[in-house]
Amino acid sequence: MRRLVSMIKFLVKYGKYFPAKPVEVARAVKEFTGTVQYLTHRKVYDHLRDYFEEKRPEEVVSSLDPVGARVALDVLDDYAAIYYDSQGRILLREPGPEPSVKTDLARDLIEGAVKPTFETLPESLLTGKRPLAYTVKGAEVRRIFAKFLDNTGYNAFRAWCIAVSGLEELPENAVVVDVGCGLGLSTRVLLERTKARVIALDPYPEAEMGVMLQAKLVGAENRVQFICGRGEELTKHVKDVDAALLINVLHWTASPAKVLTEVAKALKLGGIAVVVQSVYDASPLNRATTLFTWLLGSNVHPLRRVLEDWIRVSGLTIEKHVGYPLDLYVLRKPKA
Numbered sequence: 001m002r003r004l005v006s007m008i009k010f011l012v013k014y015g016k017y018f019p020a021k022p023v024e025v026a027r028a029v030k031e032f033t034g035t036v037q038y039l040t041h042r043k044v045y046d047h048l049r050d051y052f053e054e055k056r057p058e059e060v061v062s063s064l065d066p067v068g069a070r071v072a073l074d075v076l077d078d079y080a081a082i083y084y085d086s087q088g089r090i091l092l093r094e095p096g097p098e099p100s101v102k103t104d105l106a107r108d109l110i111e112g113a114v115k116p117t118f119e120t121l122p123e124s125l126l127t128g129k130r131p132l133a134y135t136v137k138g139a140e141v142r143r144i145f146a147k148f149l150d151n152t153g154y155n156a157f158r159a160w161c162i163a164v165s166g167l168e169e170l171p172e173n174a175v176v177v178d179v180g181c182g183l184g185l186s187t188r189v190l191l192e193r194t195k196a197r198v199i200a201l202d203p204y205p206e207a208e209m210g211v212m213l214q215a216k217l218v219g220a221e222n223r224v225q226f227i228c229g230r231g232e233e234l235t236k237h238v239k240d241v242d243a244a245l246l247i248n249v250l251h252w253t254a255s256p257a258k259v260l261t262e263v264a265k266a267l268k269l270g271g272i273a274v275v276v277q278s279v280y281d282a283s284p285l286n287r288a289t290t291l292f293t294w295l296l297g298s299n300v301h302p303l304r305r306v307l308e309d310w311i312r313v314s315g316l317t318i319e320k321h322v323g324y325p326l327d328l329y330v331l332r333k334p335k336a
């Protein structure tokens, strides 16, 4: 119910920021979630039945990768793919047909990244190794990770983040740091939608090529600089910045609380940090997203309460929070 209210509020208030009809956004979210749930069900049913059928949840967790198995159980529960006998043992339903995907926003992501990623679900649950983890070198991993980040829906979402967070108002002499810039898609949206100078930071040196390419595509090479570094050591690289942007970065880092503390230190007094972060909660979308990114090598997304604890400890104050489609926080470094 809370989720439905958030969704309606989002559509009424923020739908206009999306370059797609609000109803299309809601449909795409549903299609992404439904496909992840279906693929989880299908793979478990076809490859891991013996590990789930007539087992108690704690037995499933102890016989497979415990983190992945816990998330997979939640996804299966949300999909009503499993039910329980009177002894609390799991029974698996037979999977139905694959759900159809009609929106352009979701199709791109599902075909290019979700489907190939879920091929690795059985192996990842059995061994705990994630063959498509983005740190693994190889063309297939690069291609899937690129599709995961560069797809119609995600790009629309990034544009929404900039508009909703107020970063568009930054003046020409402002400096914004894009922490965990990845392939440079968050950097690009900052260059396109603000007048500020952008420092793009990522621990992987390969990221520089992507950042420079994206900057070139929008004719803004002279406003961008790449720094190879970790968010946990941000103040070694930048100080007194006007703003920071972190789009889905914290669950990829070794120490998210430290990253936020460093972001707070790197900001000017009164500066803002925009943190867009998938959280782990009871929502089917968030659980599906977590399983998907876990397969690509991330940690499990933080509980919202944990994320807000990290924020509190960093000394930043929450100025705005939007809870759908992902959690977006506008945080301020107090002036005194």
Ligand SMILES: C[S@@+](CC[C@H](N)C(=O)[O-])C[C@H]1O[C@@H](n2cnc3c(N)ncnc32)[C@H](O)[C@@H]1O
Binding pocket: 149, 158, 179, 180, 181, 182, 183, 184, 185, 186, 201, 202, 203, 204, 229, 230, 231, 232, 246, 247, 248, 249, 252, 253, 254, 255
């Ligand atoms: C899901 S990608 C998001 C990329 C980008 N923000 C975007 O919107 O496309 C997460 C990024 O976080 C980076 N990352 C991982 N560990 C990090 C750390 N300790 N500090 C900063 N970034 C990190 C990864 O290299 C990856 O590029």
